[in-house]
Amino acid sequence: MPEKPPAIPKISHFAAFKKDHMTARIYNFSAGPAVMPESVLLEAKEALLSLGDTGIGIMEHSHRGKAFMAVYEQAVVRCREIAGISSDFEVLFLQGGASLQFGMVPMNFLAAGQTADYLITGVWSEKARDEAVRFGQVREVCSSKDKNFSYIPGQQTPSANSVYTHFTSNNTIFGTQFKTEPATAGSSFLVCDASSDIFSRPIDVSKYGLIYGGGQKNLGPAGVTLVIIRKDLVEKGNKNLPTMLQYRTHAKNESMFNTPPTFGIYVMNLVFQWILDQGGLAAMATKNEAKAKVLYDYLDKSKLFQATAAADSRSLMNVTFVTGNETIDNQFISEATKAGFDGLKGHRSVGGMRASIYNAFPHEGVVELVKFMQAFEAKQV
Amino acid sequence: MPEKPPAIPKISHFAAFKKDHMTARIYNFSAGPAVMPESVLLEAKEALLSLGDTGIGIMEHSHRGKAFMAVYEQAVVRCREIAGISSDFEVLFLQGGASLQFGMVPMNFLAAGQTADYLITGVWSEKARDEAVRFGQVREVCSSKDKNFSYIPGQQTPSANSVYTHFTSNNTIFGTQFKTEPATAGSSFLVCDASSDIFSRPIDVSKYGLIYGGGQKNLGPAGVTLVIIRKDLVEKGNKNLPTMLQYRTHAKNESMFNTPPTFGIYVMNLVFQWILDQGGLAAMATKNEAKAKVLYDYLDKSKLFQATAAADSRSLMNVTFVTGNETIDNQFISEATKAGFDGLKGHRSVGGMRASIYNAFPHEGVVELVKFMQAFEAKQV
Numbered sequence: 001m002p003e004k005p006p007a008i009p010k011i012s013h014f015a016a017f018k019k020d021h022m023t024a025r026i027y028n029f030s031a032g033p034a035v036m037p038e039s040v041l042l043e044a045k046e047a048l049l050s051l052g053d054t055g056i057g058i059m060e061h062s063h064r065g066k067a068f069m070a071v072y073e074q075a076v077v078r079c080r081e082i083a084g085i086s087s088d089f090e091v092l093f094l095q096g097g098a099s100l101q102f103g104m105v106p107m108n109f110l111a112a113g114q115t116a117d118y119l120i121t122g123v124w125s126e127k128a129r130d131e132a133v134r135f136g137q138v139r140e141v142c143s144s145k146d147k148n149f150s151y152i153p154g155q156q157t158p159s160a161n162s163v164y165t166h167f168t169s170n171n172t173i174f175g176t177q178f179k180t181e182p183a184t185a186g187s188s189f190l191v192c193d194a195s196s197d198i199f200s201r202p203i204d205v206s207k208y209g210l211i212y213g214g215g216q217k218n219l220g221p222a223g224v225t226l227v228i229i230r231k232d233l234v235e236k237g238n239k240n241l242p243t244m245l246q247y248r249t250h251a252k253n254e255s256m257f258n259t260p261p262t263f264g265i266y267v268m269n270l271v272f273q274w275i276l277d278q279g280g281l282a283a284m285a286t287k288n289e290a291k292a293k294v295l296y297d298y299l300d301k302s303k304l305f306q307a308t309a310a311a312d313s314r315s316l317m318n319v320t321f322v323t324g325n326e327t328i329d330n331q332f333i334s335e336a337t338k339a340g341f342d343g344l345k346g347h348r349s350v351g352g353m354r355a356s357i358y359n360a361f362p363h364e365g366v367v368e369l370v371k372f373m374q375a376f377e378a379k380q381v
Numbered sequence: 382m383p384e385k386p387p388a389i390p391k392i393s394h395f396a397a398f399k400k401d402h403m404t405a406r407i408y409n410f411s412a413g414p415a416v417m418p419e420s421v422l423l424e425a426k427e428a429l430l431s432l433g434d435t436g437i438g439i440m441e442h443s444h445r446g447k448a449f450m451a452v453y454e455q456a457v458v459r460c461r462e463i464a465g466i467s468s469d470f471e472v473l474f475l476q477g478g479a480s481l482q483f484g485m486v487p488m489n490f491l492a493a494g495q496t497a498d499y500l501i502t503g504v505w506s507e508k509a510r511d512e513a514v515r516f517g518q519v520r521e522v523c524s525s526k527d528k529n530f531s532y533i534p535g536q537q538t539p540s541a542n543s544v545y546t547h548f549t550s551n552n553t554i555f556g557t558q559f560k561t562e563p564a565t566a567g568s569s570f571l572v573c574d575a576s577s578d579i580f581s582r583p584i585d586v587s588k589y590g591l592i593y594g595g596g597q598k599n600l601g602p603a604g605v606t607l608v609i610i611r612k613d614l615v616e617k618g619n620k621n622l623p624t625m626l627q628y629r630t631h632a633k634n635e636s637m638f639n640t641p642p643t644f645g646i647y648v649m650n651l652v653f654q655w656i657l658d659q660g661g662l663a664a665m666a667t668k669n670e671a672k673a674k675v676l677y678d679y680l681d682k683s684k685l686f687q688a689t690a691a692a693d694s695r696s697l698m699n700v701t702f703v704t705g706n707e708t709i710d711n712q713f714i715s716e717a718t719k720a721g722f723d724g725l726k727g728h729r730s731v732g733g734m735r736a737s738i739y740n741a742f743p744h745e746g747v748v749e750l751v752k753f754m755q756a757f758e759a760k761q762v
Contacts, residue, residue: 007451026436030443033643041429041438048426049419055407055721057422059602059648062411062724070388095476095604096625099639103623131623216640221440223476223604223642242484242512244477258480259597261604261642262414267440340436343443 027365030343031172031318031356032196032217040220040270040360047266059263063256071266072254078272079226082280085205090234092227092247093255093265097214098124098195101225102131104245105191105210108237109163110136117141117162119182122149122171123349128193132166141165141182148350149174151310158185164209165190170197172217173347175320175354176313181207189233197317198226199275200359201285209233215264217317218359220271224264275359284359291363292316295355298370304328304377308350322352329353332376341369408746411724412553412699412737413577413598421601421651421741428647440644444637452647453635459653460607463661466586471615473608473628474636474646478595479505479576482606483512485626486572486591489618490544491517498522498543500563503530503552504730509574513547522546522563529731530555532691539566545590546571551578553598554728556701556735557694562588570614578698579607580656581740582666590614596645598698599740601652605645656740665740672744673697676736679751685709685758689731703733710734713757722750 028035047058054067061068076091085091094100105128110116114136118129120143132138139162142153149171158165165184169192170177177197181204184190189209198213205211210229216222227247234251243249249257255265278284296314299307299321308320323329329352333345346354357366409416428439435448442449457472466472475481486509491497495517499510501524513519520543523534530552539546546565550573551558558578562585565571570590579594586592591610597603608628615632624630630638636646659665677695680688680702689701704710710733714726727735738747 007455024431024436025438028437028441030437030441030446032640033441033443035441036438038430041440045426045429048422048429050405055405056409056411056723057406057417059422060409060411060414060416062414063603065411065724074388095478095481095642097476097639100476100623100625103625107623127624134621134623214640216643221642221644222444222640223645240515242481242488242515243508244481244484258478259413259595259603261476261602261645262597263602263644264604264642342437343446 026340026342027362027368028342029355029357029361029365029369031347031354032214032358033222034217034356034358035360036220036267037271037274037360040267040274043270044267058266061262063259063262068262068266071262071269072256072260075265075269075272078269078276082199082272082275083203083205083228085228088231089205090227090229090231090247090251092229092250093260093268094225094227094250095223095261097222097225098193098212099127101193101212101227102128104247105164105166106132106135107241107245108247109233111238112136115139115159115162117159117165117184117188119153119156119165119167120145121152121168121176121178122174124171124173124193124195125166125168128166128168136163144176149176150308150313152176152178152313155183158183158188160185162186162188164188166193167191168193170194170315170317172196172318172356173349175307175309175315175318175350177315177317179312189230196358197315199281199284200288200317202281215268217356220268221264223261224268226268271360287363288316288357288359291357291361291366292319294363294366294370295319295357298373302373302377304380305373308352317356317358319355319357320346320350320352321355322346326351328380332373335376336369336372339372341372407721407723408743408749409723410736410738410742410746410750412728412735413595413739414603415598415737415739416741417601417648418652418655418741421648421655424651425648439647442643444640444643449643449647452643452650453637453641456646456650456653459650459657463580463653463656464584464586464609466609469612470586471608471610471612471628471632473610473631474641474649475606475608475631476604476642478603478606479574479593480508482574482593482608483509485628486545486547487513487516488622488626489628490614492619493517496520496540496543498540498546498565498569500534500537500546500548501526502533502549502557502559503555505552505554505574505576506547506549509547509549517544525557530557531689531694533557533559533694536564539564539569541566543567543569545569547574548572549574551575551696551698553577553699553737554730556688556690556696556699556731558696558698560693570611577739578696580662580665581669581698583662596649598737601649602645604642605649607649652741668744669697669738669740672738672742672747673700675744675747675751676700676738679754683754683758685761686734686754689733698737698739700736700738701727701731701733702736703727703731707732709761713754716757717750717753720753722753
């Protein structure tokens with residue numbers, strides 16, 4: 001009765017690529033899940049059959065045992081160190097990604113009759129807003145939908161009476177990024193979906209009430225959501241919710257009310273150590289700026305390719321660009337893929353190309369891409 | 382400011398153990414996360430830096446790309462093959478574990494004024510019930526709390542008007558297991574938390590409305606929840622819920638409304654293949670029965686150790702036992718741990734010992750444990 005299962009595809013072009021480059025890995029520009037530091041993958045590999053000398057693989061360790069508890073504690077301490085997170089905040093490892101946070105935030109904090117401010121800068125901010133309207137009033141403080149979300153609106157006047165102000169710090173699909181936090185007024189606290197640029201640059205956590213991010217771009221594998229939340233807010237959350245949807249449940253139980261995604265937390269802990277080894281967030285920012293500059297500088301000079309995001313709103317994580325001719329775009333993507341530059345196809349709502357170059361994406365990969373683009377451009381003339 | 386992160390502990394006794402046994406892995410009786418098939422771990426290890434010859438590690442592949450889509454489709458097809466799941470059912474891979482399902486089930490199906498039947502056979506059924514009472518009426522069809530959940534109550538008269546009947550097929554903490562499904566009446570559909578015995582024996586899925594299980598016992602790593610749900614129920618679910626908490630969201634989007642836990646699904650797919658390679662569920666049941674019998678037969682003869690669950694309610698997955706003397710229990714656990722039998726400490730609500738021997742736990746591990754118990758018993762006399 002059941003259909004024959006499809007096999008994992010052989011990507012045939014890769015065999016040829018490997019011969020030329022003598023490496024088993026290609027340049028992965030995927031928007032997420034995305035490239036991870038090779039040193040992290042190598043360490044995780046060693047832990048699958050035995051974590052350290054425990055004789056038990058990392059996925060097989062009880063979350064209540066000494067070995068995993070040490071991993072968990074390392075992850076919390078390193079996360080706090082990376083972003084200078086004070087003891088006024090909880091660091092939680094949850095499940096369900098940013099999409100579940102879209103619902104949990106208003107369920108916990110927005111009662112009927114209350115208002116929350118939402119800054120609309122892309123599809124993900126819209127999705128976050130759509131969950132909030134189920135629970136209370138939403139004021140759209142600003143929107144860049146008029147120009148297909150190609151820019152970040154200038155500083156807006158915040159509502160005096162909003163419970164919180166929600167924004168998406170980096171817009172993966174449209175290649176735009178906030179350069180600074182939006183203003184808030186009164187007791188409104190800042191809520192940020194930082195999924196696609198978390199820990200890519202220094203962040204002043206004390207300005208926020210709640211920061212959340214799915215792991216699969218800058219932090220590790222899909223399936224772990226990092227939540228940094230002010231302790232007083234944890235207590236203020238709605239108590240009339242399923243236990244798993246209250247932040248206090250996870251805060252009280254150190255993210256172990258139920259079995260947490262242990263392997264994901266383990267890998268995130270390795271990524272945290274890698275960030276510290278790189279020199280922390282200031283060093284990450286310097287590297288990310290230099291890396292993105294290589295590509296934007298070329299795009300600004302190119303007669304074939306143009307960046308799609310407004311110059312003052314450009315993301316350092318997702319660089320979106322087009323030729324203006326869909327046929328040429330497709331030809332470019334096809335040739336680039338064959339040459340070992342994977343994941344460059346842009347999101348269907350923007351078209352063209354997108355190079356996602358998160359923390360772990362190597363600088364030389366961008367340099368190689370630009371060389372390839374230059375050669376492609378030369379052929380077009 | 383931040384405390385020094387604790388190191389992953391070195392389990393020093395293991396070095397000695399390794400010398401004797403010439404193996405890098407020990408017997409892991411953990412209740413979950415739990416032991417996984419070594420062949421699965423070895424294959425996963427190879428995929429961390431490159432899935433097949435894609436040049437991209439399994440955690441780094443886009444969930445929308447060809448390679449991961451093939452993994453996902455394999456997982457669905459294999460799951461259907463293992464349990465003979467007809468096209469009347471959806472197979473979903475969600476996040477949040479059984480604990481989130483405790484809330485999602487009543488949120489979707491139990492309206493105010495309606496009644497659901499709950500069979501109370503342990504702490505996890507109580508937790509499931511506690512979420513349901515937030516949304517509607519709960520009738521406790523039966524409870525074995527009077528004897529510390531040491532038995533499964535006999536067949537009960539179902540409510541004529543209940544929306545659904547919820548039970549926990551295996552009680553991890555108390556070592557009891559249903560031998561057959563509870564009765565339902567009228568249009569009431571059966572909902573089963575099968576987290577700790579799913580795919581350990583044949584199952585007639587057509588008897589159920591919804592089966593759910595966290596992955597970390599019989600299916601793979603923590604962080605993926607397998608949900609098997611009748612398609613007509615998907616449509617009947619409450620529409621006035623956050624998008625992520627509606628089953629229809631995940632059914633309509635093939636579990637990819639948001640980024641799914643890709644690595645967890647990949648590993649689950651390998652476990653599914655392993656189950657098929659073992660001969661499927663009938664073969665798993667034969668092996669599990671033989672494996673548990675080794676331990677129960679010894680417990681029935683032993684003058685030192687006694688099984689805690691009623692004979693007709695014994696779990697094939699979690700074997701709970703005590704000596705009746707806490708000091709001797711602790712001495713036994715300590716000596717067993719030193720000898721390379723890990724995770725035998727019972728849950729605090731039962732005390733004593735628990736040997737969790739899920740699908741992937743090797744038969745010889747139980748044989749070795751019994752030898753060790755016999756030697757320990759001989760010393761006590």
